[in-house]
Amino acid sequence: MKRFFLFLLLIVSVSALMPCHAEGAPAVSDDVKIDLDLSGMSGTIVYSQIYNIMYEPDKYIGKTIRLNGYYDAYEDSETGNVYFACIVPDAAACCAQGIEFVREDEALYPEDYPEPGTDILVTGRLEPYTENGFDYLHLVDAVLVWDSERD
């Protein structure tokens, strides 16, 4: 029994060291340099990663991020501004994380956008912006790909 417990304590102390190891997400090299490629990853991972981005944005600002999710748009009836987002729900389906994006091309809304709810692949650079005194994050120069043009 003593030996078993010493073993357990060893595990705990080793685990205490683990978080100190190299941090940072894997970089997948592509023709465009993508710092954080979440495409094709499981919903749980994507959701958690976006949560972490929102929690600690400073670590990710300026990085190019690619992710899957479903498309949604929101029109502000007062200002007439339209906001586009890639939404990732969590596995328990009680929460969803969204990440806003702005396309690099001069696409027209709504003609050049998919139906809300369509699965999309977005690649863009994370930048902060301020509106009405609130801080937000969005992906700028975003490239949007969805099913009908993917293959």
Added chain:
Amino acid sequence: MKLLTCRNLCLGYEHVSVLSDLNFSLDAGSYLCIVGENGSGKTTLMRTILGLQSPLSGEIIWENGTRRMEIGYLPQQTSIQRDFPATVWEIVLSGCQGRAGLRPFYNREEKELARASMDRTGVTVLKDRCYRTLSGGQQQRVLLARALCAARSVFLLDEPVSGLDPNATREMYQLIEKLNQDGMTILMISHDIGAALRYATHILHAGSKVFFGTVDDYIASREKEGILPPLTRAEIRKEA
């Protein structure tokens, strides 16, 4: 040599008294049987002697510096124990917890004591068996071995034979008798008047009218005064 004295003892729970004005003293090496109806406060008395609950009034005096943790105790089995996943060895060794105090592990001396206790109650062969797979008599002997690890001079038993078959009952009584012959003072709660008269040196009859005295006085008082229902023939025959 006096071992234990109870003076003006009143027992009970909260404000309900179950036994009052109890006066007796016991010599070292005695064999006391506590008999009486259900609910007459036998177990309450034993718990009070053990210090598990405090008396409503009166006092219990241990002579010769006998301390609580030197008392062996065999409580009634609980439903939790019947299907408990533990080996005989683990259970017997836990009898040394009073000796170990706050030390987290048992030392060699205590393990030796546990082995000796298993020898004395004849459960050494069962050492690695699981407690829940044993028969009632075997379980009781394991608990006896555990209590032996704690006992130095006094042994308290709460209905040690309840639920045992006649063979196991006889073996149990013989084991207890052997302990008494080795110098251990025995306090035992029993429903079995016959066995009480046969093995004990003293009887404490709990109830509305309390009796304390030697076995002979007990039989005499029951017959003469007629305060207590007379012994049945069968009970006396058993005694002979």
Added chain:
Amino acid sequence: MEMLTAYLAFPFVRYALIVGVLIALCSSLLGVTLVLKRFSFIGDGLSHVAFGAMAIAGVLNLTDDMLFVLPFTVLSAILLLRTGRHTRIKGDAAIAMISVGALAIGYLLLSLFSASTNLSGDVCTTLFGSTSILTLTIGEVRLCIILSAAVILLFFLFYNKIFAVTFDEEFASAVGTRAEAYNLLIAVIIAVIIVLAMNLVGSLLISALIIFPAMSAMRVFQSFRSVTICSAVLSVSCSLIGILASILASTPVGSTIVVADIAAFLIFSLIARFKGGVRS
């Protein structure tokens, strides 16, 4: 496999695995005692109290809700243990009242005062854990490691006493072991484990984490020591499998772990049947 190594490169996945393993380990160690002492429902009651505490912390807008939830739950554990023995209200009824009461009041408080825009999301996260295990901050991971180490150390030091008090409280008190104190210690440790485990499986599923590994181990093993070790190993493996499976298959973490525990229980029941002779 390739996917798995890619996922393991994310720091939050590693945090989740560390915290998951530690919580599983702690909960299984005490699980055997809880099941045997017929205390399993205290675990259930406390987890709901922890939910209520979480709700209060949310309403008060505390930055570090652990610092509030932990003492609150520990205090409730102590109260539950006391009232369970000395009042006229029966132990199980008292626990049911407290647990349902805490759940209802917690939800009411949240819906009345919560500043959050996603109420149902918050409630769901607290009840079912959602992905909160994958969104831990480094501070929470550190706190979890410290508390787990404390739980394991306490269990290690008091292993023989915990066994003695679990097997026979009467005898333990009679030979001078302070059974009340150890019961208190057990209750406090349970409270700590429950608060930790809320991150892993959410407050509704915590009991599963505590009970299943212990029950599985008790089916097959015969000594207290082997039951404890087996339930620890089992609980850790199920948690690892559950977390990895939920990441790969995009299923909710908490429920996946519990399903793994249930599967283990069924397998162990079958083994027990084949071996025969072992009742439970």
